Amino acid sequence: MKTTLYSVYPEKLELARNQMSATQPFGAFIMPAPDGDETTTVMAGDDKLSYIVIDDIETTVDQGYSNFSKVTIDGRDVAKELAGIWRSHGIFLPEKPGQPSFEEIQAAKTLLNTFFNEEYSRGDASFSRNRNPAFISDQARVAARALNRKPDWATSDAQVTRNCPHCDELIRVKANVCKHCGRDAKVAEVPEPKPSPQRAAAGAR
Numbered sequence: 001m002k003t004t005l006y007s008v009y010p011e012k013l014e015l016a017r018n019q020m021s022a023t024q025p026f027g028a029f030i031m032p033a034p035d036g037d038e039t040t041t042v043m044a045g046d047d048k049l050s051y052i053v054i055d056d057i058e059t060t061v062d063q064g065y066s067n068f069s070k071v072t073i074d075g076r077d078v079a080k081e082l083a084g085i086w087r088s089h090g091i092f093l094p095e096k097p098g099q100p101s102f103e104e105i106q107a108a109k110t111l112l113n114t115f116f117n118e119e120y121s122r123g124d125a126s127f128s129r130n131r132n133p134a135f136i137s138d139q140a141r142v143a144a145r146a147l148n149r150k151p152d153w154a155t156s157d158a159q160v161t162r163n164c165p166h167c168d169e170l171i172r173v174k175a176n177v178c179k180h181c182g183r184d185a186k187v188a189e190v191p192e193p194k195p196s197p198q199r200a201a202a203g204a205r
């Protein structure tokens with residue numbers, strides 16, 4: 001069944017599939033940005049939502065020994081799966097066909113806001129570890145824009161310096177060689193701290 005998947009995400013988003021999913025043979029879906037026309041967006045009250053229509057997918061499954069069988073995957077199942085994977089990014093599927101309810105839109109916005117706050121904090125934490133905007137993720141930059149914040153790490157022309165580990169003179173964050181002493185000053189990213197053993201065990205189910 002043709003199914004419409006909605007988004008409150010403020011930019012274009014590639015909805016990649018879960019590696020283990022039933023729809024795995026099919027390419028990623030591109031959710032457009034909400035600045036498009038009525039072919040990709042819809043007004044719902046004060047909210048402009050972008051959407052994609054997912055149709056049934058006809059495919060052939062190779063069962064081995066030259067045995068191929070035709071399979072139809074319901075568009076609604078694909079949409080459901082994507083809404084599950086991308087829930088935190090403000091992607092959602094209304095319970096009833098047709099335009100989503102006010103409550104459904106608010107719920108999607110709340111989840112997206114939580115996600116953006118987490119990404120923003122991650123960007124901030126990475127910057128305090130590394131003092132290097134090169135290690136900031138795209139998601140953290142999108143989050144900074146969406147939250148209307150302008151930290152040093154999110155501005156493209158961030159002029160951030162650090163001290164050379166050998167001579168202590170000020171050099172650019174991305175410098176591989178110190179311009180003062182000429183020695184190797186390349187930095188590796190400081191990784192995120194590992195989760196506690198309890199959390200790791202819970203995630204390893």
Ligand SMILES: [Zn+2]
Binds near residue numbers: 165167178179
């Ligand atoms: Zn130096």
